[in-house]
Amino acid sequence: MLTYTEENYLKALFKVTFGSGSNEAGTNELASLLVVKPATVNDMLKKLKEKELVDYEKYGKITLTIKGKKIALEIIRKHRLWETFLYQKLEFSWDEVHEVAEQLEHIQSGKLVDKLDKFLDYPEFDPHGDPIPTKKGEIKVQYKKTLSEISVGKSCKMVAVKDNSSPFLQYVVKVGLGINNEIKVLSIQEYDSMMLIEINGKQSTVSQKFAENIFVVIE
Amino acid sequence: MLTYTEENYLKALFKVTFGSGSNEAGTNELASLLVVKPATVNDMLKKLKEKELVDYEKYGKITLTIKGKKIALEIIRKHRLWETFLYQKLEFSWDEVHEVAEQLEHIQSGKLVDKLDKFLDYPEFDPHGDPIPTKKGEIKVQYKKTLSEISVGKSCKMVAVKDNSSPFLQYVVKVGLGINNEIKVLSIQEYDSMMLIEINGKQSTVSQKFAENIFVVIE
DNA sequence: TAATGAAGTTAGACTAATCTAACAAATAAA
DNA sequence: TTTATTTGTTAGATTAGTCTAACTTCATTA
Numbered sequence: 001m002l003t004y005t006e007e008n009y010l011k012a013l014f015k016v017t018f019g020s021g022s023n024e025a026g027t028n029e030l031a032s033l034l035v036v037k038p039a040t041v042n043d044m045l046k047k048l049k050e051k052e053l054v055d056y057e058k059y060g061k062i063t064l065t066i067k068g069k070k071i072a073l074e075i076i077r078k079h080r081l082w083e084t085f086l087y088q089k090l091e092f093s094w095d096e097v098h099e100v101a102e103q104l105e106h107i108q109s110g111k112l113v114d115k116l117d118k119f120l121d122y123p124e125f126d127p128h129g130d131p132i133p134t135k136k137g138e139i140k141v142q143y144k145k146t147l148s149e150i151s152v153g154k155s156c157k158m159v160a161v162k163d164n165s166s167p168f169l170q171y172v173v174k175v176g177l178g179i180n181n182e183i184k185v186l187s188i189q190e191y192d193s194m195m196l197i198e199i200n201g202k203q204s205t206v207s208q209k210f211a212e213n214i215f216v217v218i219e
Numbered sequence: 220m221l222t223y224t225e226e227n228y229l230k231a232l233f234k235v236t237f238g239s240g241s242n243e244a245g246t247n248e249l250a251s252l253l254v255v256k257p258a259t260v261n262d263m264l265k266k267l268k269e270k271e272l273v274d275y276e277k278y279g280k281i282t283l284t285i286k287g288k289k290i291a292l293e294i295i296r297k298h299r300l301w302e303t304f305l306y307q308k309l310e311f312s313w314d315e316v317h318e319v320a321e322q323l324e325h326i327q328s329g330k331l332v333d334k335l336d337k338f339l340d341y342p343e344f345d346p347h348g349d350p351i352p353t354k355k356g357e358i359k360v361q362y363k364k365t366l367s368e369i370s371v372g373k374s375c376k377m378v379a380v381k382d383n384s385s386p387f388l389q390y391v392v393k394v395g396l397g398i399n400n401e402i403k404v405l406s407i408q409e410y411d412s413m414m415l416i417e418i419n420g421k422q423s424t425v426s427q428k429f430a431e432n433i434f435v436v437i438e
Numbered sequence: 439t440a441a442t443g444a445a446g447t448t449a450g451a452c453t454a455a456t457c458t459a460a461c462a463a464a465t466a467a468a
Numbered sequence: 469t470t471t472a473t474t475t476g477t478t479a480g481a482t483t484a485g486t487c488t489a490a491c492t493t494c495a496t497t498a
Contacts, residue, residue, distance in 0.1 A: 259455070
């Protein structure tokens with residue numbers, strides 16, 4: 001059985017390595033994500049290596065083992081299922097679910113996860129549009145771009161957000177955006193890449209930073 | 220903010236003191252309930268005294284302060300609401316809910332508790348028949364006896380169990396008993412206090428120990 | 439290729455929660 | 469009332485997770 005902290009390291013490691021090509025991470029990178037000092041990460045890596053959850057040599061890069069990746073996916077599965085529960089059943093708002101799910105994801109009970117999955121009718125995506133790993137650890141990889149990659153005149157559909165922080169999500173709502181909304185790019189300012197977009201007939205101007213955190217698909 | 224462990228001490232303290240007349244507890248008593256050594260309890264009591272959650276003098280008895288009692292009731296409220304959720308919504312069985320609720324009760328989110336309460340339509344009792352404290356910390360005290368106190372020929376209604384352990388609860392189910400069942404005491408064996416009872420027309424024989432762990436009311 | 443800065447490691451310390459073993463106080467029994 | 473037993477306390481040690489400060493290795497670039 002892993003501690004709460006160990007689980008968080010695996011989850012963070014999965015996040016930084018997943019889809020990064022090499023699947024490798026560095027000590028500082030992990031430390032900044034977990035908001036601890038590199039020294040602390042270093043100590044923990046020794047422990048995780050001992051438990052065969054990470055591959056790691058002194059001064060080398062860090063990767064998850066199969067075993068470590070499996071556990072990370074289970075935690076992400078729990079996190080996203082709980083987010084879905086909070087949003088769909090308890091009427092939490094979009095920006096409130098993450099923080100509580102951070103706690104709920106560590107509850108240990110295989111039965112609970114399965115029952116929750118069933119209760120929610122086996123959802124494929126969480127409220128932020130992120131795919132929920134299956135019981136077997138399969139994760140749906142959606143072909144998606146960021147809004148900032150869409151060119152003038154084109155339309156797309158918002159499918160997820162990259163940044164899960166409360167301030168960003170509240171801002172997204174304020175702009176009138178939500179999952180599955182159609183977005184049309186009307187114009188892009190040359191100078192600062194500010195984007196004029198249209199959602200449900202309503203126009204808004206968003207910054208490049210904003211557009212980089214909205215995931216879309218072209219239909 | 221309290222640690223997981225501190226919360227467990229307050230909850231245990233509430234359990235041993237509540238309704239015990241004096242509302243006092245001893246170090247050994249607490250230690251055995253929490254399955255730690257008396258020395259450990261002693262250390263923790265100093266910390267809880269520092270935080271003004273318990274009243275306690277060296278070699279004296281332990282009592283909860285108003286503040287400590289309030290927190291204990293909040294934890295019990297969460298525990299029982301989660302038990303109700305697991306039982307009613309996720310189809311957990313009677314004997315499985317306690318263990319998972321032991322973890323869920325420590326999730327920190329005022330909003331979550333309120334939303335869960337609403338989602339469950341403000342239940343008054345958990346699956347074991349124990350009253351759920353209100354948001355204000357009010358707890359319904361039900362006038363109840365144990366089955367062992369009922370005399371021959373009398374009838375009563377089961378309202379709760381005293382022992383929440385899985386083996387006991389499974390045994391209760393096996394005997395054909397459940398919350399709100401009518402029980403008629405047909406006879407009591409003089410020698411060992413074995414009880415012959417009738418539930419829904421079905422007869423069963425139960426031990427005194429068993430009967431002491433079933434709470435009933437006389438209508 | 440040697441200097442410099444970034445990345446990573448080590449040693450030593452701290453806190454929380456626990457233990458064991460020895461001791462002290464209170465209470466019950468002789 | 470003295471002794472024995474139960475109950476409670478203290479001191480010192482351990483483990484997990486964290487820190488700071490000093491050090492080492494790696495990588496870039498002049």
